Amino acid sequence: MPDVPISAQDRRRRLRREAAASRAEAWQLADSFDESTALSWFWALLFGPLYYLVHGFYARALVVLVLYLMGIGVLVSPFLAYPAWRKRALGRAEVMLRVDRGGHPMGRVLYPGRAPA
Structure with a gap:
């Protein structure tokens, strides 16, 4: 099949x-990473x-502290939990x-010299 240029809209x-x-796949996978419990609230x-400081939610801890004050x-x-x-x-x-797709978590390519999949 010859190379047919695709339009910008396509x-x-x-x-x-x-x-x-990709977003749908991330939402499905996120269920396995969810560490909250039924009593988190x-x-x-x-x-x-x-609670937020212990679990590493520093910005939320600051917001809750201000709201407590x-x-x-x-x-x-x-x-917020x-x-x-x-x-x-x-x-x-x-x-x-x-x-998993061969990219670096920070956006760089893991294997220089090889095109990402």
């Missing part, structure tokens, strides 16, 4: 489909900013997919 459409497929309610941290803290765990799981899934 190229964008193909890239959008590939990106959507309870521990976040009980320990507040300390304002008096509404107790109400907000439990609702599950999204934090989900975001971390998605990040780990995306890194794993990038490494």
